[in-house]
Amino acid sequence: MKTRHTSPLPIFLYLLLCIVITPIFIWLGFKHAQFLHDLSYFKYIFLAPLTKLFMSIYYWLNFKYYVDNDKIIIQKGIFNISQRQFLIKNVRQSNQHTPIIFRIFKHTNLVVDTGVNSDEEGTLNFNCISLIECKRIKDLINLGGTNESKYSLKQFIKGDFIANQNERLLFKTNILDxxxxxxxxxxxxxxxxxxxxxxxxxxxxxxxxxxxxxxxxxxxxxxxxxxxxxxxxxxxxxxxxxxIYGNFKLLDDKDTFYSINGFIEHRTNSFKKIYIKTIAIRQNLIMQLLGIHTVETYSASPAIPQDNNANRNTFLPFIKTTPMYENLHKFFPKFSFKNVALENNSALLKRLSIIFFVPFIILLIIAIAKQNLYIFIICGVILISYLIQIIRMIFTNIIISKNTIISRTGMLNKICLYTLISDVEFFAIKQGPLQWLLNTYSITIVIRKSPVAFITIPFIPPIKKQELLDELKKR
Structure with a gap:
C-alpha cells in the first residue's frame, strides 16, 4: 500500500503571488511612502498570501491518502504519524468544488462524507487534486457521476456534460427565474x-x-x-x-443524484438517494411574490451535525410551484408534499398584544413624564420583543400529512421542512412563562441521524398539541 500526497499546486500559486507582489510593495515603499502611511493596514495585505503559502506547505506535508475498492486510508502528521481507515460502503456523498484558477490547471477540491460520527473525521477534504484523480476516487467510492476531467470550460458553460451511460437529465434551471x-x-x-x-x-x-x-x-x-x-x-x-445556478442541471442514476452548477466556480455534488432524510423548500420575499422555490436535500449523515452546509445539497433551484411538486412526488414517493397554510388565531394575537402593550404603555407614559432615556430604551426592547413574537406566532406552523411532518418558519425567508415520521427519534413538549400566560405550548421534534437535528414550533394551542401527540405516538 503506497499513500500519495495531494497536488502541490497551491504552494506554487501562493509562492508566485508572493514573488509578484513583493516588488510592488518595495516600489510603493520608495515612491509612494505617504500612500502606505495613509493606508497603514494596506501593507498587511502582503501577509495574507505569505500565511497561505506556509499553510499550504503544512497541509501538503501533513496529509496523505490511499483509496481502493474497499477502503479509504488517511495518513496525517509530519513527525507523529497517524492513520485512519474508512469503509467505502459507509460513504454517503461527495462535494466537488473547482475554483476558476484550479480549472485552468485541471485541478479540483473534493470533500467526501465518510458517515463517521466525528467532527474531525466525518468529512475528508482532498484539497487540490487533479480532475483525473478526482474521477478515480469518485468511481472507487461509487459516486462517479459526470466525468469532469474530459470536458472543457466551454462545454461546462454550455451545459454539455459528459455523463455516465446510465445517467439521465432530470431538471435544468430557467434563466429568467x-x-x-x-x-x-x-x-x-x-x-x-x-x-x-x-x-x-x-x-x-x-x-x-x-x-x-x-x-x-x-x-x-x-x-x-x-x-x-x-x-x-x-x-x-x-x-x-x-x-452560480444559471447552468444548473440535476441528473441521476439508479442509486445516486448528481447536481452540476457554476460558471466561474464549478460545483459537482453526488449524494445517494437512500440517505436523504430531510427536504427543505426555501423562498425569499421576491420568490414568494413570483411563485418560485428552491428545494434542498439533507443527507442522513452524522458527520459534522452542527454544520448543515456539509450535508446540504441544492436539488431544484428556482423552480415554479407546479413543476416543483410534480418532481418531488416523482423523486420522493415516500414523502407527502403539502403546502403549510398560515393559521390566523385572532384570540391568541389579542392576548399576546395585551401582555406586551399594557407594560409598554405604562412605561411609555412614565418615560415621557420623566424624560428618562433608560425607560425609553426599555420601551423599545418591549416593542421589538412584541414584533418578534408576533412574527413567530403568525409565520410558524406544523402539520402532519399522512407519514410526513411538515413545518413552516420565516416571514421574509420562508422555509418548509419535510421529514418522515418514521425518522423521529423523540419529541418534547415545553411551556415557558409567556406560553403559560397564552395557554400554548412549544413542540420540539428530534430527527434521527439528520443534519437538521430538531424542529421547534412555538405557540401551539392545546387541541392541536394533542392531535400532534396522537400522530407522533403512532410512529
Whole structure:
C-alpha cells in the first residue's frame, strides 16, 4: 500500500503571488511612502498570501491518502504519524468544488462524507487534486457521476456534460427565474453598505495625491459616476445567482443524484438517494411574490451535525410551484408534499398584544413624564420583543400529512421542512412563562441521524398539541 500526497499546486500559486507582489510593495515603499502611511493596514495585505503559502506547505506535508475498492486510508502528521481507515460502503456523498484558477490547471477540491460520527473525521477534504484523480476516487467510492476531467470550460458553460451511460437529465434551471430571484433584501443592503464604505474611503483619504485631477473630480463630484455604479450594481444583483445556478442541471442514476452548477466556480455534488432524510423548500420575499422555490436535500449523515452546509445539497433551484411538486412526488414517493397554510388565531394575537402593550404603555407614559432615556430604551426592547413574537406566532406552523411532518418558519425567508415520521427519534413538549400566560405550548421534534437535528414550533394551542401527540405516538 503506497499513500500519495495531494497536488502541490497551491504552494506554487501562493509562492508566485508572493514573488509578484513583493516588488510592488518595495516600489510603493520608495515612491509612494505617504500612500502606505495613509493606508497603514494596506501593507498587511502582503501577509495574507505569505500565511497561505506556509499553510499550504503544512497541509501538503501533513496529509496523505490511499483509496481502493474497499477502503479509504488517511495518513496525517509530519513527525507523529497517524492513520485512519474508512469503509467505502459507509460513504454517503461527495462535494466537488473547482475554483476558476484550479480549472485552468485541471485541478479540483473534493470533500467526501465518510458517515463517521466525528467532527474531525466525518468529512475528508482532498484539497487540490487533479480532475483525473478526482474521477478515480469518485468511481472507487461509487459516486462517479459526470466525468469532469474530459470536458472543457466551454462545454461546462454550455451545459454539455459528459455523463455516465446510465445517467439521465432530470431538471435544468430557467434563466429568467434565476435572475429575478437574485433581487433579495440582503443583496440590496450589501450594495448600500459597499457604497457607504467606498464613500467613506474617498472622504477620509486624500486621493488627489495619487490620482489625476480629472479622475479624482469625476469620482468625487460626478452624478454620472454614481449613477453608473448604481446601474452596474443592480445588474450584478440580477446576475448574482445566475453566475452560480444559471447552468444548473440535476441528473441521476439508479442509486445516486448528481447536481452540476457554476460558471466561474464549478460545483459537482453526488449524494445517494437512500440517505436523504430531510427536504427543505426555501423562498425569499421576491420568490414568494413570483411563485418560485428552491428545494434542498439533507443527507442522513452524522458527520459534522452542527454544520448543515456539509450535508446540504441544492436539488431544484428556482423552480415554479407546479413543476416543483410534480418532481418531488416523482423523486420522493415516500414523502407527502403539502403546502403549510398560515393559521390566523385572532384570540391568541389579542392576548399576546395585551401582555406586551399594557407594560409598554405604562412605561411609555412614565418615560415621557420623566424624560428618562433608560425607560425609553426599555420601551423599545418591549416593542421589538412584541414584533418578534408576533412574527413567530403568525409565520410558524406544523402539520402532519399522512407519514410526513411538515413545518413552516420565516416571514421574509420562508422555509418548509419535510421529514418522515418514521425518522423521529423523540419529541418534547415545553411551556415557558409567556406560553403559560397564552395557554400554548412549544413542540420540539428530534430527527434521527439528520443534519437538521430538531424542529421547534412555538405557540401551539392545546387541541392541536394533542392531535400532534396522537400522530407522533403512532410512529
Amino acid at each position: 434565476v435572475m429575478l430571484s437574485s433581487l433579495t433584501s440582503i443583496n440590496i443592503v450589501a450594495y448600500i453598505s459597499i457604497i457607504a464604505i467606498v464613500t467613506s474611503v474617498i472622504d477620509n483619504i486624500n486621493l488627489r495625491h495619487y490620482l489625476p485631477n480629472f479622475i479624482y473630480t469625476y469620482i468625487k463630484n460626478s452624478t454620472l459616476f454614481w449613477s453608473t455604479a448604481t446601474i452596474l450594481a443592480f445588474c450584478f444583483l440580477l446576475i448574482n445567482q445566475f453566475i
